[in-house]
Amino acid sequence: MTSDITESEKTLPWDDDALHEECGVFGVTGVAEAANFVALGLHALQHRGQEAGGIVSHDPEHGFNSARRFGYVRDHFTKASLMETLPGPLAIGHVRYSTSGSKGNTQLRDVQPFFGEFSLGGAAIAHNGNITNAEALRRELIDAGSIFQSSSDSECIIHLMARSLQRKVPDRMMDALRRVEGAFSIVAMTRTKLIGVRDPLGVRPLVLGRISEGVYALSSETCALDIIGAEFVREVEPGEMVVVENGELQSHRPFRQERPRFCIFEHVYFSRPDSILGGRSVYETRRQIGVELAREAPAEADLVCPVPDSGTPAAIGFSQESGIPYAMGIIRNQYMGRTFIEPTEQIRNMGVRLKLNVNRALIRGKRVILVDDSVVRGTTSRKIKEMILDAGAAEVHFRIASPPTAWPCFYGVDTPNRDKLLAASMTEEEMRAHLQVDSLRFITLNGLYRAVGEADGRDATCPQYCDACFSGDYPVTPTDQIEKGFALKAAE
Numbered sequence: 001m002t003s004d005i006t007e008s009e010k011t012l013p014w015d016d017d018a019l020h021e022e023c024g025v026f027g028v029t030g031v032a033e034a035a036n037f038v039a040l041g042l043h044a045l046q047h048r049g050q051e052a053g054g055i056v057s058h059d060p061e062h063g064f065n066s067a068r069r070f071g072y073v074r075d076h077f078t079k080a081s082l083m084e085t086l087p088g089p090l091a092i093g094h095v096r097y098s099t100s101g102s103k104g105n106t107q108l109r110d111v112q113p114f115f116g117e118f119s120l121g122g123a124a125i126a127h128n129g130n131i132t133n134a135e136a137l138r139r140e141l142i143d144a145g146s147i148f149q150s151s152s153d154s155e156c157i158i159h160l161m162a163r164s165l166q167r168k169v170p171d172r173m174m175d176a177l178r179r180v181e182g183a184f185s186i187v188a189m190t191r192t193k194l195i196g197v198r199d200p201l202g203v204r205p206l207v208l209g210r211i212s213e214g215v216y217a218l219s220s221e222t223c224a225l226d227i228i229g230a231e232f233v234r235e236v237e238p239g240e241m242v243v244v245e246n247g248e249l250q251s252h253r254p255f256r257q258e259r260p261r262f263c264i265f266e267h268v269y270f271s272r273p274d275s276i277l278g279g280r281s282v283y284e285t286r287r288q289i290g291v292e293l294a295r296e297a298p299a300e301a302d303l304v305c306p307v308p309d310s311g312t313p314a315a316i317g318f319s320q321e322s323g324i325p326y327a328m329g330i331i332r333n334q335y336m337g338r339t340f341i342e343p344t345e346q347i348r349n350m351g352v353r354l355k356l357n358v359n360r361a362l363i364r365g366k367r368v369i370l371v372d373d374s375v376v377r378g379t380t381s382r383k384i385k386e387m388i389l390d391a392g393a394a395e396v397h398f399r400i401a402s403p404p405t406a407w408p409c410f411y412g413v414d415t416p417n418r419d420k421l422l423a424a425s426m427t428e429e430e431m432r433a434h435l436q437v438d439s440l441r442f443i444t445l446n447g448l449y450r451a452v453g454e455a456d457g458r459d460a461t462c463p464q465y466c467d468a469c470f471s472g473d474y475p476v477t478p479t480d481q482i483e484k485g486f487a488l489k490a491a492e
Contacts, residue, residue: 022204022270022412023112023128024048026224027092027187029194029244030215035086037228038093039077041217044224046073047272048128049095052111053077056124058191059088064122068111090194092187092218094126097414110150116158123161123169125188127154128220129204129412132182133479156180170195170243174254182476183263183411183466185236187218194218194244200255201475202238203263203411203466205277209233214247221275232276238262261475263411264465267452268402269310269373270413280453283313289401289443289451290317290371297441298322299369299397305329307372307384308356314401315371329363329370330356330384352383364392374402375431375442376415378422382435398435400442403470404428407489410478415469418486445470 024045028037035057042053054068055077065086069076073095076082094112113126131137134153137160142148146159160176161169169190177184183203188195196218198206209217209230219225222232236242239255263270266277273283293314304324306315309332319326333355368388375381381398388396404423408415418424422431432440445467446457454464468474472489482488 022048022414023097023126024095024220024224025092025126025128025185025187025206025218026094026220027126027189027194027196027218028211028216028228029090029189030247031089031211033083033087034089034091035077035083035093037211037217038091039073039083040227041219041224042077042093042095043073044227044272045095045220048220048270049097051096052108053093053095054111054113054126055086055091055093056113056115056189057086057088057091058189060191062087064115064124064191066113066115066124068108070108070111090189090192092124092126092189092194094128094187107150110152112152112154114150114152114155114158116162118162118169118172120167120169121191123158123173123188123190125154125157125173125186127157128185128206129183129199130410131156131180131184132410132476132481133180134182135480135483137179157186169193170241170252173197174241174252177254181479185220192245195241196236197241197254198236198238200239200258201261201466203261203475205262205266205271206236207232207234208236208242208249216244216249218242221271223272223275226274235278259462261463261466263413264448264452264467265402265409265413265469268448273313278453285452286313286401287317287320289448290314290319291321292317292447292451293371293399293401293441293443294318294321296444296447297399299399299439299441301367301369301395301397303327303329303362303366304369304371305363307370308332310373311371311401314373318369318371318399324369327359327362329359329368329388331359332356352380353387356384356387358387358391360391363388365394367395367397368393369397369399371399371401373400374405375400375422375435376405377420378431378435385435385437395438397439398432398437398441400440402443403445403448403467404431404442405469407469407472409469410474410481411466411468411476413469 026041028034035055052070053073056066113124115124131153137156141159157176161172164172164175166172184199185204185206186197209225211230217230238260241252243250267285271282275282304319304326306312385396406423449458
């Protein structure tokens with residue numbers, strides 16, 4: 001099976017200088033034409049993955065049906081001719097950005113949800129996160145006779161379920177997930193059950209919603225519940241499995257209880273600002289990050305401008321705390337999709353100008369504070385600085401709404417190798433000189449913790465979040481990466 005997407009459509013000129021979203025999962029049971037609800041939910045989760053999407057549904061008359069497509073949800077899963085092939089009151093879906101498998105050479109077979117036919121009936125599974133011992137498990141399963149159809153780590157779960165001796169699918173899933181290391185939020189389905197599971201540390205998000213009595217939905221974020229008119233009930237707790245069948249909700253605890261380590265970068269960047277995480281508004285948390293940043297790293301300037309769109313709430317908070325006027329100094333092209341034109345060398349040299357443009361009349365002669373969510377390789381930050389100076393700014397000061405990203409993520413976020421991360425080899429001052437800006441400051445890790453509600457900052461002996469990308473403190477050992485030679489942070 002060959003891909004129907006070209007290499008140029010997968011990689012935009014600035015795509016190598018960003019922390020790419022992981023994936024999004026969504027499921028609904030108890031409604032007619034459940035796949036239509038799932039398509040709406042996936043549309044709301046499109047920010048978590050724009051590479052591909054898939055839906056599996058079940059109908060008592062037609063059995064399991066699936067559709068997987070490259071590109072945006074709106075381009076495929078809004079067409080009646082496709083949605084009519086996905087009948088039934090139970091469906092799950094997935095939007096994808098590849099964090100494992102064949103990056104840059106994705107095949108349709110890598111697109112989730114994955115489906116397996118067992119002796120006791122079929123099951124489909126959609127996974128957000130990364131399995132850090134997937135390669136070891138894959139070798140073991142292949143040696144035992146398993147035949148893999150994809151390069152995705154998620155397929156290991158299906159094969160482990162197939163080898164389980166348990167008689168019920170949820171029990172087989174529990175068996176399988178006890179063998180898995182890493183981070184996972186899973187939405188799965190059988191002929192009659194909708195299942196949601198989070199790993200014991202709760203690294204990746206998963207929430208439960210209710211459309212009406214006995215009609216439930218599972219989603220990566222609350223914003224996708226809003227689009228289908230579902231009430232947010234609660235988060236699926238770390239280490240919990242919820243099973244919905246015939247309108248009844250059951251909760252199971254298949255794992256040993258551990259102290260949660262939710263991904264703190266969900267608060268900074270990944271989740272939509274209109275979602276709720278841990279009982280807190282993501283927008284309000286990001287605004288508070290800007291407040292903390294203004295307290296920790298003030299600057300004399302005329303304007304506070306966000307790097308749109310992810311820097312906007314933090315820039316508002318910075319402006320409110322500092323008293324420096326907020327302004328839209330950079331305008332984002334809202335219609336810049338994945339597929340624009342063939343990125344020739346000339347187009348690549350335009351870089352971020354295809355996506356962002358400076359409000360010249362506003363910027364000219366001003367001392368400008370630019371607020372962005374992160375600095376990865378630094379190439380985009382440097383280009384934005386050049387655009388601001390070309391527009392006549394007197395000074396450029398960067399304020400970053402996260403600590404320096406010095407370590408790669410192995411739990412479901414596509415980050416460059418450590419030697420490509422600017423903060424892995426440079427101090428803050430060295431980064432300032434490299435970017436050639438008047439000043440550069442990051443929020444401290446303690447400041448970030450205060451912004452997300454930990455008044456005393458980070459507990460160094462037992463961190464409250466997964467912050468490995470900043471601290472190098474990995475809550476789950478990245479087994480596969482260590483086998484490849486990755487060196488963990490030396491004990492201090």
